[in-house]
Amino acid sequence: MSSQTTIRFLLGEKLTEIDFSAESRFKPYTTLLEYLRMLNGRHGTKEGCGIGDCGACTVVIACPEEGHLVYKTINSCLVFLPMIDGKQILTVEDLSDRTHEPATLHPVQEALTDTFGSQCGYCTPGIVMSMFGLYKNHQYIDRDLAGEWFSGNLCRCTGYQSILHAVERISGISREDKFSRNENQTINTLNTIRNRKKSFEFSEGNSGYFRPAALLDALDLKKRFPTAELLNGATETGLKRESFIRGTYTLIDLSGIEELNFIRSGNTEYIFGSGVNLQALRSFLSDKIPEFSLMAGLFGSIQIRNLATLAGNIAAASPVSDSLPMLVCLGASIVVESTHGARKIPVEDFITAYRKTCLLPDELITAVIIPVPDAQTKLFYHKHSARNDVDIATVNGAFSMKQDHSETITEIKLCFGAMAPTVKRAEKTENFLLGKIPDKSNIEKASLILDEDFKPISDVRAGAEARRIIAGNMLIKFFSEHMHHER
């Protein structure tokens, strides 16, 4: 395994190199945001929260895919520097030409100026970059799309209306800008600096940051450092950077392994490499399993989904996981690998206790397998949270059900999150409903039995009583949507 301590990327148009062994100001866990703010003339990108919730630090990352540059918005406060190797980073400073007064503005900046879509200006660089990402990815923009792209950008001043007006102005207009005019040149430059075979490795004392380029190298590393923390999008690990300053760190960053970034579509199952991010999954499954896509759409913000992986969410084994109830319902499995070989584990069996899994110390998740649901299966997903967007579930539930021609239930899975120390199926309720017709009386009985399945807790997000009500109501909602009982 050949490795280097250097990363290379384009910062705007400028080819930039950081050698961590020569540059003491930067650590591998230095975030992209911290880095940008140390540079002269790049103070535009702001830290509003440092945990990926506010979007003030939004920047755009561009990467060639199939001959074109793909632009993604990300939270720069969560991204470690080695993750940007071989990519182009665009910040608010890159959009306009400020060498003369008045500055030449990008169309998204023109639009925000026209509508007074900025007041105090602190969230604005993030808003501008989200709008730029939206502009680059969509020609026509309706309210829902705007809602999806800006739900990860908090603004406390404008009430968002002037931002929406600006979005209306960029819908449909020409997508030609200085970036599209430079696209080929940018791709060429990026191709020359992308060392796909080269791994990144930086160690100091008892700490180390490893970004292998091949799966085999990653498996070797996991064997060498069984307690190392794995990361891909860093949306979880990025929250812990102060602990790296205070102590030691051993991080294995899987984001450089191209062979884990694949989607395979078969007749009976879809297979996703563990490097596939949630936004890509959401797009891919939108017409295939709309309920999955609905779930993914409620997973963080688009900036988070562009980084976070499904495999990471599974491995975290959180009782409030967005994806786990859905995966359990779909009968999904994961493939885990070590230097000894691979094994396949149903997601339902993978989680053993509160934030515990049966993953062995030398293993890592390499793929997620989702069986293609058959046409008879009725699926449902609902996430209750204090705020609909970018929030942790108060209670979430994914349900699947099959009925025969007499509407008798022949198969049922009712899987809940945030109701127990792990994501958990309502077994008693399922057993009660199995073989029954879900009429009004049975549904009412079922929602009472649900109380026997769970003893939820009270915490910052909700009280136990509310959790019980929400879970019961989800059942009623599921059946009312499928039985057309009531509007």
Place this chain on the structure above:
Amino acid sequence: MKDRENLVRHITGESVFINDMDVGSVLLHGRVVYSKYAYAKIKTVDTSKAVMVPGVVAIITAADIPGVNQMGPVFHDEPCMADGKCIFIGQAVALIAAETKASALLAEDLIAIEYELLDPVLTLEEAMSKGNLMQPLHAITAGDPEKEFLNCNHIMEGRFTTGGQEHWYLETQTCLCVPGEGSHFKVYSSTQHPAETQKIIAQVLGLKVNQVEVEVKRLGGGFGGKETQGNHVAAWCALLAYKTRKPVKIHLDRQTDQVITGKRHRMIADYKAGFSNEGRIIALDIGINLDGGATTDLSVAILDRALFHADNAYFVPNMKVTGSIYKTNLPPNTAFRGFGAPQGMAVIENIIDRIARFLKKDAADIRRINFYGLDENNITHYSESIGQNRLHLLFGKIVQSSSYHERRKSVDAFNRDHKLKKRGLALVPVKFGISFTTSFLNQAGALVNLYTDGTAVISHGGIEMGQGLNVKIARIASAELGLPLEKIHISPANTYIIPNTSATAASSGTDLNGMAVKMAIDKLKSRLSAFAAEIFASNGSRHDISENDIEFANDQVFASGRPEVAMALSELLEKAHKARISLSATGYYRTPGIHMDWNKGKGHPFYYYSFSMAVSEVELDLLTGDHSILRSDILFDLGDPVHELIDRGQIEGGFVQGIGWCTCEYLRYDKDGRLLTDTPDTYKIPTINEIPKIFNVEILKGYPNEVNIRHSKAIGEPPFPLALSVWFAIKEAIAAAADHEIEPDLNIPATKEEILLKLNKIKH
């Protein structure tokens, strides 16, 4: 300063906030080590290990304060650093200055603080039951409610509560302090009140006020959260700079900011209302109780504004309002957009809503019949005439423009047809008193410098925090001077240039500072007019032109009605300078005629009133508690707005902030008083998807406000309580779930959890 100048700086990322300032490599990183217990004796603070951490330059505790350990803004009851005792979680116990953030973090871990725990008071309920009053009661009485209750058809009693609210300005509290020569300190602070910041730093450092220079270019949002509490970080930062003699910056991380700063006051109100069969309120007794937190901060003035607005838009002939502030072991609660008024208004609006439910009438009609009158019934409970009453005008217009009556019918029809979804519709008026209720604060200063090339620099005491103050000031100056916007530059607020200013607060920024700028310009124009008249006279022997005939417009001076007798302003200024006429003038303004006598509970605290109205419709999913605001219509009386687009932004932004307070924003603490909703992970402000799907904002045209600058009206706070319309629409949708037979006992905020619990209650 052109209209878009600031905007372009923002959208290109060029705008410099304090945390963006480049002061070279000597800058030290300041860190606050705060108390981790709500109420405890601090027995020892051991920093001996921490100071050994490489890169640590200084660690200080209360014992190192060279001046007075005090930073209470009005009442001097708030130590700058905890000394021997901590009274809430978030008091500074130690301050660290280090070369890097990493060193500061490591040092913090090594500071050993030994506490002896005491019993804290952590809820308003407990403070009330213990009688923990922070300050004496304030009360206002009009008529004789006790007697008139006996003559009312109906009596209604109840309790109503509203929750606290975190400001969540995007820019956390920040200060950069640079020691100068001798004992001079230059302070860049994210404060709404630089004069107070200056005074408190001087007091804490044991310096004279003139040794501390505070400068503020812009804030990344304030909303009241930086009216007093910007002082704290500034004082700590100055202490570190004083000790190290090096530039120090403190930029709070988000979690620290949320934990240690005060919030909007929680309220518990008890009321008794007597009303007629028609729904007219005859007598009212309201007791307002606010959670002040551990020290007074601005709580007294906030309580007063709550009392002044307990009438909202309604004439109540017999009214008594009593206000109490209670002390708890939580961070001192502070100013937040509306400053107590939204809490006071919410109480009477809920009373009106309850009366309408009781009488089975449309709440909008009950509101209308209780409105202040045009020619009679227009004196408030504190004896002020409400002046030009726009309530009836606005009501007539918004009922039309929002199709209120038609939509009332369609909402009812929808509710008949749907079992699992319900809709609600509500109209809420707002009458908001404009002026600081502490009368002496209603003053402002300005300095206008003209230059011989025909440009101007304007300094004023107001703070630009996103509300567009500087653009408005530039517009005012441009109109008064006849100078194009691009020739006007607005300087940062600086306490060496404009001294003894009031906070930029109480929606008064444009009114007070705009007027002060006009006063300065009037002085200059008077000097220059006399001189111009002389020149015109000497040029063409036009002895008939007097200084009173000179006008300033289009970058020129000219004789009134005789545009051919003109001169470029730059030419006049060049000549005036050579003729030794000063091109610089200060302006000073104080709002006339305002006063308040608290012994009598009577006075004239407000210069004028702002009027507005909103109609909101929501759809509620009874199973999930999700609600969607289908439409909000707002109609606002702004007089002749100085800048309509900016004012619209204030209306939309204030309204959405109010939606947050009314719905999704809540504070939760653990049993020891630790804030659990301490990051944006758990504290949720509205996103772009929480705003009304249809959002119509209309400005009332053709009703100038003659008494104010350029006939405009203030705008900052009044839109906030209009969001009560959303809350009442939710309440109505909940009530619709039980066919309006049972009234939901809903409080603010109506979180999804609360909604589900109330629905569960009325259904069983």
